[in-house]
Amino acid sequence: MNRPGVRMVDVAALAGVSAGTASKALSNTGQLSQETRDRVRRAAATLGFTPDARGRALSSGxxxxxxxxxxxxxxxxxxxxxxxxxxxxxxxxxxxxxxxxxxxxxxxxxxxxxxxxxxxxxxxxxxxxxxxxxxxxxxxxxxxxxxxxxxxxxxxxxVDDAAGAAATITHLLRLGRTRIAHITGPAHHRSAAERAQAVATTAGTALCGEPLYGDWSERWGRQATDLVLRQHPDAISCGSDQIARGVCDRLRELGHSVPEDIAVTGYDNWPVMALASRPPLTSVDLxxxxxxxxxxxxxxxxxxxxxxxxxxxxxxxxxxxxxxxxx
Structure with a gap:
């Protein structure tokens, strides 16, 4: 609430600007510098002034x-x-x-x-x-x-999904990984298809087997892990953090160390999944x-x-x- 008697002209005087400039600064309109807007807002805060939203709406439509x-x-x-x-x-x-x-x-x-x-x-x-x-x-x-x-x-x-997926593969290649598998979500989802294509293009001959499409779930990650292990990968790229967490769980159950035996990457950087995974996931932040x-x-x-x-x-x-x- 405004302090009694505090007006726009008082804010303008304290900020050293005109009343019109003060009004524009507080309504985020006009061609003003950020320094001027900040100075007016500090003056308004000091005086306890807030614009009358109803009056502003009526006057502006x-x-x-x-x-x-x-x-x-x-x-x-x-x-x-x-x-x-x-x-x-x-x-x-x-x-x-x-x-x-x-x-x-x-x-x-x-x-x-x-x-x-x-x-x-x-x-x-x-x-x-x-x-x-x-x-x-x-x-x-x-x-x-x-x-x-x-x-x-x-x-x-x-979001540039293709570049994000490519970045995970470039990272794995730089770490010396030479057999990279890819597990992702439904083939009819644009994000899954785009990421898989970028993985295949970036990995080239380092891609082992075809990308595996399924669900955006930990369960699918666990199931798909049994399938990709037949290709003897040293890295598994995943289309989501949920999938990657399931992959890590299954690898641990089977006695494989992550990342010493097999490196794993996720996608989305969803803290609920990426940080709770064992170990925490390398992932793409959207x-x-x-x-x-x-x-x-x-x-x-x-x-x-x-x-x-x-x-x-x-x-x-x-x-x-x-x-x-x-x-």
């Missing part, structure tokens, strides 16, 4: 609310993306509303009608899969995160919070009348741990 529309009920991907979105939007005092469609087209349409009726400023669309999805037809700025829109004119931010921040920045630009068109592909990061490096 905006609600200062953005929706994150997702199919990811578990939050595995949408929660990190949402944290990145909020990092950007909170600076402009925009609220973020999470809408879980549960992969139900009717539920999605209900949400969209409600969001349009409520006058949200824009929508970030995301989910748990990377397959391109049909564009959303609403009279609002929309940015797609993780899965691109099928319309190339839309703004989409995705940098989902960075993806959320970039999507939110594009959405703010679109709201300001400067929409982006096309797909932005963001880099991943290889995180090395004991499953390839040992202790």
């Amino acid at each position: 905006r609600t200062y609310t953005v929706a994150l529309l997702t199919t990811d009920s578990s939050g595995r991907f949408s929660i990190p993306i949402m944290r990145g979105v909020e990092d950007v939007l909170s600076a402009g005092e925009l609220a973020t509303v999470l809408c879980d469609t549960r992969d139900d087209p009717l539920r999605e349409q209900t949400y969209l009608r409600s969001l349009v009726a409520r006058g949200v400023d824009g929508i970030v669309v995301t989910g748990r899969r990377t397959e391109p999805r049909a564009r959303i037809d609403v009279p609002l700025p929309v940015v797609y995160a993780l899965a691109a829109s099928t319309d190339p004119a839309d703004a989409s931010v995705i 940098r989902l919070e960075d993806l959320g921040r970039r999507a939110a920045t594009l959405l703010l630009e679109a709201i300001a009348g400067k929409p982006h068109h096309g797909v932005l592909e963001l880099p991943t990061q290889l995180i090395t741990r004991e499953s390839t490096l040992g202790t």
Whole structure:
């Protein structure tokens, strides 16, 4: 709450700027330097001043609310993306509303009608899969995160899965591994197919056997381990951390040491799996919070009348741990 009697002009005076500049700094609008915005925000905090959100909305015709529309009920991907979105939007005092469609087209349409009726400023669309999805037809700025829109004119931010998978193989080759097997998820999933192709291309003759496709599960990792061991690998690249954890468990049961006998890599850098694995997994971090921040920045630009068109592909990061490096 504002302290009694504290006005925008008081904030401006303390910050050494005009009232108009102070207003722009607190609403994250205008062409101002970051130093000026920070100085105004410090002055507002010192005086206990907060903008009147209702008055600002009425005067601007905006609600200062953005929706994150997702199919990811578990939050595995949408929660990190949402944290990145909020990092950007909170600076402009925009609220973020999470809408879980549960992969139900009717539920999605209900949400969209409600969001349009409520006058949200824009929508970030995301989910748990990377397959391109049909564009959303609403009279609002929309940015797609993780899965691109099928319309190339839309703004989409995705992860460079191929480069991430290639990085794991380059890492294994540099460690002197010469027989690399690959275990991954369903063949019809874009992420599994892209990662497997990048593994095969990067490994070349070091790839032993064909990639094995199955489920994104520890159970499949355990089952597939028995199959790939027939190829006598000295490394196993996995399409997800769940699979890799199952592989490590099965190798340990069979008396194989990781990474001394067989190195193992995961993918996703999901702490629940990667850090709890025995040993902890070398894995590819999707940098989902960075993806959320970039999507939110594009959405703010679109709201300001400067929409982006096309797909932005963001880099991943290889995180090395004991499953390839040992202790």
